[in-house]
Amino acid sequence: xxxxxxxxxxxxxxxxxxxxxxxxxxxxxxxxxxxxxxxxxxxxxxxxxxxxxxxxxxxxxxxxxxxxxxxxxxxxxxxxxxxxxxxxxxxxxxxxxxxxxxxxxxxxxxxxxxxxxxxxxxxxxxxxxxxxxxxxxxxxxxxxxxxxxxxxxxxxxxxxxxxxxxxxxxxxxxxxxxxxxxxxxxxxxxxxxxxxxxxxxxxxxxxxxxxxxxxxxxxxxxxxxxxxxxxxxxxxxxxxxxxxxxxxxxxxxxxxxxxxxxxxxxxxxxxxxxxxxxxxxxxxxxxxxxxxxxxxxxxxxxxxxxxxxxxxxxxxxxxxxxxxxxxxxxxxxxxxxxxxxxxxxxxxxxxxxxxxxxxxxxxxxxxxxxxxxxxxxxxxxxxxxxxxxxxxxxxxxxxxxxxxxxxxx
Ligand SMILES: Cc1cc2nc3c(=O)[nH]c(=O)nc-3n(C[C@H](O)[C@H](O)[C@H](O)COP(=O)(O)O)c2cc1C
Numbered sequence: 001x002x003x004x005x006x007x008x009x010x011x012x013x014x015x016x017x018x019x020x021x022x023x024x025x026x027x028x029x030x031x032x033x034x035x036x037x038x039x040x041x042x043x044x045x046x047x048x049x050x051x052x053x054x055x056x057x058x059x060x061x062x063x064x065x066x067x068x069x070x071x072x073x074x075x076x077x078x079x080x081x082x083x084x085x086x087x088x089x090x091x092x093x094x095x096x097x098x099x100x101x102x103x104x105x106x107x108x109x110x111x112x113x114x115x116x117x118x119x120x121x122x123x124x125x126x127x128x129x130x131x132x133x134x135x136x137x138x139x140x141x142x143x144x145x146x147x148x149x150x151x152x153x154x155x156x157x158x159x160x161x162x163x164x165x166x167x168x169x170x171x172x173x174x175x176x177x178x179x180x181x182x183x184x185x186x187x188x189x190x191x192x193x194x195x196x197x198x199x200x201x202x203x204x205x206x207x208x209x210x211x212x213x214x215x216x217x218x219x220x221x222x223x224x225x226x227x228x229x230x231x232x233x234x235x236x237x238x239x240x241x242x243x244x245x246x247x248x249x250x251x252x253x254x255x256x257x258x259x260x261x262x263x264x265x266x267x268x269x270x271x272x273x274x275x276x277x278x279x280x281x282x283x284x285x286x287x288x289x290x291x292x293x294x295x296x297x298x299x300x301x302x303x304x305x306x307x308x309x310x311x312x313x314x315x316x317x318x319x320x321x322x323x324x325x326x327x328x329x330x331x332x333x334x335x336x337x338x339x340x341x342x343x344x345x346x347x348x349x350x351x352x353x354x355x356x357x358x359x360x361x362x363x364x365x366x367x368x369x370x371x372x373x374x375x376x377x378x379x380x381x382x383x384x385x386x387x388x389x390x391x392x393x394x395x396x397x398x399x400x401x402x403x404x405x406x407x408x409x
Pocket of ligand 1: 028031172225270353390
């Protein structure tokens with residue numbers, strides 16, 4: 001696409017049954033605002049402010065599809081009780097003129113929870129490198145009956161999202177969670193029809209997508225977040241990701257959000273800048289202290305932030321599919337957003353720029369600013385583990401009374 005024909009970032013776009021008022025969406029970014037496992041008034045405020053700040057759609061992160069699918073105890077999972085709390089949030093977002101998306105997730109073996117059923121599920125059995133730090137040494141390979149159950153849980157979660165007033169669901173297939181554990185050769189060692197070639201590794205995630213589409217696809221946009229690269233030796237690369245993208249398009253995805261990086265193997269790659277190792281060490285307890293220490297050794301020493309750090313891979317995926325694509329990763333300016341659209345990628349997904357300033361999009365549109373003041377320090381990420389939730393460390397803390405009050409009470 002040439003500069004002359006590139007769409008404006010402020011023009012509308014249809015994804016499935018949903019029309020976005022512009023091309024900016026809030027990327028799913030665990031808010032840490034679901035203490036005691038329920039959405040809080042602080043979570044509502046967070047998304048209301050982002051909606052008021054001009055995005056077309058805000059994404060509530062990390063709604064686990066079941067209790068077993070959680071990574072943290074303070075994460076919420078989709079069930080009847082959570083719906084009324086989420087309804088308050090979607091009403092608030094709609095009142096500000098934006099759409100609301102729920103990211104639906106299963107952590108697989110990326111979990112800090114010990115379950116009564118035994119070791120956590122994953123694509124393959126064996127040593128659980130993440131769980132090990134939490135004292136959960138092993139993981140269990142999913143049987144076909146487990147896959148059917150979990151695919152059904154994704155569909156049920158999407159139906160509950162619809163009941164809660166969401167306009168879209170994003171199925172999380174990236175970053176090392178269960179569906180990425182199937183897609184990635186780092187974690188999928190299966191010898192059956194769900195392992196081996198990239199087509200086989202995509203089979204279960206595509207089945208999940210199909211079930212979600214069948215459940216809610218007439219009413220909700222159904223999108224998927226995928227890794228274009230695991231940024232780790234032997235992991236997903238862009239050629240494999242392009243095959244997955246085409247298979248998900250064929251299965252009816254309304255949009256793909258193109259991300260990358262792996263929570264275990266390359267967390268810095270998600271962010272294109274170093275992780276806050278000092279903060280992580282200060283927070284970690286017991287065996288979990290090994291995590292930041294090992295990360296400090298692995299993390300490239302010469303890593304410095306540049307905008308649009310996933311653009312090169314996204315270009316290659318753009319050539320293989322015709323569906324709408326969203327690019328996430330290092331959009332911090334109007335010119336970067338315009339560049340994304342010039343490349344024929346329809347949507348810009350933002351996390352840190354909006355955590356730093358929920359008004360970022362309005363300010364770009366009015367010309368008040370052309371650049372985010374977020375410095376990509378990633379210290380906001382530590383808020384996931386903070387009882388007071390995620391915030392930009394240069395902004396005031398979240399209101400502790402709102403953090404303690406459940407959204408619907
Ligand atoms: C505090 C924080 C929490 C995040 N949690 C999630 C998450 O729950 N799910 C997800 O898909 N990505 C998560 N991400 C990654 C973002 O969606 C995004 O891919 C990444 O921040 C790069 O985009 P950015 O440059 O616009 O920040 C998180 C990012 C941040 C900063």
